[in-house]
Amino acid sequence: MNKVLQLLQRLGEDASLRNIATSQLPTVLNPLNLDSAVQQAIFEKDDAMLARLLDTTNKIVCMIFPAEEPAPQDQPADLPAKQPADTPEPAEYDIKQVV
Amino acid sequence: MQQAAGVDKVGSVVCVGTGMTLGSHISPLSRSYIEQADVVFVLVADGITEQWVSQMNSDVRSLQSYYQPDLSRMLSYQQMVAAMLTEVRLGKKVVGAFYGHPGVFAWVPHQAIAKAKAEGFAAHMEPGISAEDCLIADLAIDPGTYGCQHFETSQFMFYKRTIDPAAYLILWQVGVAGDRSLAKLSTGEPYRQLLLEVLAEHYSLTHQVILYEAVTLPIQQPRITRLPLAELVNAELDGKTTLVIPPATKMIPNQAILDKLAALQAYEQNNQQPE
Incomplete structure (x- = not known):
């Protein structure tokens, strides 16, 4: 795995590094002999710069949900079935009985 | 290639969540599905995380390319599902790796699984840590x-x-x-x-x-x-x-129901059988 990705993974999964102070970062970064620009981006928490240095897209579309009413197959199975067109509307009396 | 018990076709799809934070949230099982897949389709929240997932398997394909400026996202989503199903029909073990939880505010994983199941393929979802x-x-x-x-x-x-x-x-x-x-x-x-x-x-x-x-x-x-x-x-x-x-008003007690519950409790206490 790429050394920078390895480092990010370590920062993400190691509890002792999860909220490491910037002043402590060199103890983790120095042994990896990373490019100085990469080190700078990590120091400055500049993810846009880091993305550029890794030659990757920083701006990504992360919306994967449509806004409109779900298609019929997405609806919950326990929705009440629609009444046939000729079913009379419930009388006010019936509604009061239910309440 | 894989054929799961109870399904009649070779090929499968598993949609896994990578969680939100690189390195912090992915479950061991989701990672294992990614590593063992024949092909992985990935849709995550930033390019660095996408690159990280790409290093877990030799055939990782980004779904980002399906988003096009001014194109309805609904069409993009349908194309993503189609791309995944094409590989399933070829008999491959397909994994969709989605950021967060793959079933929360995520149309593509639900549709890919539903379509694969309808066609007789094994398909399921593994949860992830959501936003x-x-x-x-x-x-x-x-x-x-x-x-x-x-x-x-x-x-x-x-x-x-x-x-x-x-x-x-x-x-x-x-x-x-x-x-x-x-x-x-x-x-x-x-x-x-x-x-x-x-x-x-x-x-x-x-x-x-x-x-x-x-x-x-x-x-x-x-x-x-x-x-x-x-x-x-x-x-x-x-x-x-x-x-x-955040809440802007106080919760209003439903006094009618509270009174009925109190009456019910009193009735139960009065009618308890002596031991």
Whole structure:
């Protein structure tokens, strides 16, 4: 795995590094002999710069949900079935009985 | 190639969640599915995380390319599902790796699994740590305390919903509020004014709300911006921003039901059989 990705993974999964102070970062970064620009981006928490240095897209579309009413197959199975067109509307009396 | 018990065709699809934060949230099982797949389709919240997932398998394909400027996202989603199903039909073990939880506010994984199952292929979902999970932790709120309603922001605007201002209201994808074309990656002030119009029916414009963005890289801090509701119109929002509206009113006791419950309890106590 790429050394920078390895480092990010370590920062993400190691509890002792999860909220490491910037002043402590060199103890983790120095042994990896990373490019100085990469080190700078990590120091400055500049993810846009880091993305550029890794030659990757920083701006990504992360919306994967449509806004409109779900298609019929997405609806919950326990929705009440629609009444046939000729079913009379419930009388006010019936509604009061239910309440 | 794989044929699971109880299904009649070779080929499968598993949609896994990578969680929100690189390295922090992916489950051992989800990682194992990615590593053992014949082909992995990936859709995550940033390019670095995409690169990280790409190093877990020799055949990782980004779904980002299906988003095109001015193209309805619905069409993009359908193309993503089609791309995954094509590989399943070729008899491959397909994995869809989606950021957060693959089943929360995510149309593509649900559709890919439903279609694969309908065609007789093995298909299932593995959960992940969602943006909602991170929001609860970072904002230190418990949805059980006052209750919590979640809506996709545009859908919230398109339909008449019953809002309970005594509960939390969480609106996702607020950066594209009101977009009916599904082709915009952000909507501007006039759209937010209309959102405000809907919210103003239930909340004061001075009510303090929160804009939240979860951490995707472990070098970041979550975005937690507190502001009066009225300032939402000019706030900086993007695809990752979530609007959190804390309760604005007190819960009103349902006295009629409380009285009936008290009567029921008294009846039970009076009719207890002696031991």
